Amino acid sequence: MLSRFLLPVGVALLGANLAVADQESCDLDNKCPEDTPCCSQYGQCGVGAYCLGGCDPRMSFSIESCAPIPVCESRTFSMDSLDGIVDVSEYLGDASKADFVSQGEPIAYNDNVLLTMPPRSVGTVLATTVNIWYGTIKAKLKTSRGAGVVTAFILLSDVKDEIDYEFVGTELETAQTNYYFQGVTDYGNSQNISLSDTFSNWHEYEIRWTPDKITWLVDGQEGRTKKRSETWDDENQRWNYPQTPSRLQISIWPGGADTNKEGTIEWAGGPIDWENHPDMENPGYYYATFGEISIECYDADSAPGTNKGVSYWFDDIAATNDTVVDGDKDTILGSFLATGLDMDKGKSDDDSSDDDDVATIPGGSSSGTGSTSGATSDEDSNSSDSSSSDDSSGGGGGDSSNSGSSGSSDSSSDSSCDTGSFSQDCNGGADSGAAPERVMGASALAGIVALGALLIL
Numbered sequence: 001m002l003s004r005f006l007l008p009v010g011v012a013l014l015g016a017n018l019a020v021a022d023q024e025s026c027d028l029d030n031k032c033p034e035d036t037p038c039c040s041q042y043g044q045c046g047v048g049a050y051c052l053g054g055c056d057p058r059m060s061f062s063i064e065s066c067a068p069i070p071v072c073e074s075r076t077f078s079m080d081s082l083d084g085i086v087d088v089s090e091y092l093g094d095a096s097k098a099d100f101v102s103q104g105e106p107i108a109y110n111d112n113v114l115l116t117m118p119p120r121s122v123g124t125v126l127a128t129t130v131n132i133w134y135g136t137i138k139a140k141l142k143t144s145r146g147a148g149v150v151t152a153f154i155l156l157s158d159v160k161d162e163i164d165y166e167f168v169g170t171e172l173e174t175a176q177t178n179y180y181f182q183g184v185t186d187y188g189n190s191q192n193i194s195l196s197d198t199f200s201n202w203h204e205y206e207i208r209w210t211p212d213k214i215t216w217l218v219d220g221q222e223g224r225t226k227k228r229s230e231t232w233d234d235e236n237q238r239w240n241y242p243q244t245p246s247r248l249q250i251s252i253w254p255g256g257a258d259t260n261k262e263g264t265i266e267w268a269g270g271p272i273d274w275e276n277h278p279d280m281e282n283p284g285y286y287y288a289t290f291g292e293i294s295i296e297c298y299d300a301d302s303a304p305g306t307n308k309g310v311s312y313w314f315d316d317i318a319a320t321n322d323t324v325v326d327g328d329k330d331t332i333l334g335s336f337l338a339t340g341l342d343m344d345k346g347k348s349d350d351d352s353s354d355d356d357d358v359a360t361i362p363g364g365s366s367s368g369t370g371s372t373s374g375a376t377s378d379e380d381s382n383s384s385d386s387s388s389s390d391d392s393s394g395g396g397g398g399d400s401s402n403s404g405s406s407g408s409s410d411s412s413s414d415s416s417c418d419t420g421s422f423s424q425d426c427n428g429g430a431d432s433g434a435a436p437e438r439v440m441g442a443s444a445l446a447g448i449v450a451l452g453a454l455l456i457l
């Protein structure tokens with residue numbers, strides 16, 4: 001339930017070229033200023049990557065501030081390597097060049113991709129480069145485990161329509177489902193599906209989303225259905241039903257981090273054990289394991305739900321289905337200084353030339369990525385420590401090499417909020433006046449950027 005705004009910003013690191021002075025936060029009542037016009041998914045103003053997927057036009061300087069977003073394209077991701085996964089610091093909006101944009105530390109392991117959460121990090125999030133305007137998405141996955149550790153498989157639009165599967169690491173026989181319209185919290189929308197141990201077993205999770213109905217299926221069996229007709233909001237004269245183009249996001253994040261609100265920590269199964277949990281001992285990080293993921297677009301003949309053009313954008317901040325345009329505007333920024341208002345800014349110039357105090361990459365880039373993929377080497381491995389290779393780690397990363405894990409945790413401590421201080425110091429100012437749940441992501445990001453640290457929530 002609380003999760004929606006707690007999506008991890010990912011392991012972030014302040015790139016050398018990214019020195020942000022007073023970064024502004026943004027929400028519905030506080031739009032971004034003209035020089036940093038784009039309001040990121042986490043509620044912070046910036047340019048460049050802030051203007052790509054997740055940029056909320058309702059909270060940005062103007063409705064054109066966010067770049068148009070790539071339309072739906074049916075794709076299957078084998079998730080047997082890191083191919084197609086690009087760090088947020090390297091993506092300018094060309095969906096033909098990448099499948100996922102990542103923040104944090106994805107690792108290839110045994111023909112799967114692990115999303116990892118090293119000690120005191122904020123975990124890892126991958127978001128598709130394409131947007132889905134109704135359709136069917138599926139993922140084979142094994143969740144993470146442990147108190148406070150949350151795995152998510154969701155659809156999230158730039159205006160915060162959302163359809164979720166979430167898994168709390170102490171409730172391994174429950175898949176929590178939920179949906180939101182424009183980020184409006186409604187505690188009645190959550191519902192559970194029971195299933196066998198989600199950490200040990202592969203399950204296929206599926207969301208079928210049409211203009212009239214959402215169906216959640218596990219292993220091909222219907223677990224829940226929600227009809228649009230059940231969501232009429234008489235007071236506001238609208239359907240409180242997800243209806244705008246959304247990115248598929250998969251993540252592992254620290255719901256139980258001690259910087260979170262009590263209610264969140266409780267929902268997440270309690271505080272995280274960063275030291276003695278079996279996964280901390282071996283492989284040295286929490287992880288969720290992903291196999292094949294697919295997207296099948298809805299392909300309507302007429303709106304809503306088309307994907308005939310190049311990109312989607314909104315022509316009105318009401319941000320309902322009838323304000324989505326499916327058209328031919330370009331989606332690719334000229335540089336990390338560009339915005340929807342000036343898509344070519346900085347193109348092929350040397351980026352370092354100006355504006356060096358403007359936030360360009362939400363949460364910063366992850367230094368972990370490069371070295372992490374190096375740490376992947378499937379073959380070299382569990383040389384040491386046979387004692388901990390018990391089978392309860394269920395395949396996946398459980399057996400993952402100690403060498404691999406130390407590689408990745410090293411890199412994460414570089415990028416981490418000053419080794420070991422995932423808390424106050426990283427936590428920045430914490431208020432943006434929105435619902436409490438949504439404040440955290442935003443404020444954490446402020447903390448990250450302002451302190452040159454990394455963290456979130």
Ligand SMILES: *[C@@H]1O[C@H](CO)[C@@H](O)[C@H](O)[C@H]1NC(C)=O
Binds near residue numbers: 171174176190191192
């Ligand atoms: C879902 O399950 C969790 C624990 O397994 C429980 O705390 C929560 O109340 C349940 N939600 C609903 C809507 O039943």
Ligand SMILES: *[C@@H]1O[C@H](CO)[C@@H](O)[C@H](O)[C@H]1NC(C)=O
Binds near residue numbers: 238239
């Ligand atoms: C699209 O939005 C309009 C305006 O809110 C509404 O009347 C219509 O029913 C919506 N259609 C769908 C399929 O959601």
Ligand SMILES: *[C@@H]1O[C@H](CO)[C@@H](O)[C@H](O)[C@H]1NC(C)=O
Binds near residue numbers: 378399
């Ligand atoms: C770990 O070592 C054992 C014994 O050598 C081997 O059977 C197993 O496949 C190895 N696991 C990995 C992940 O390399």
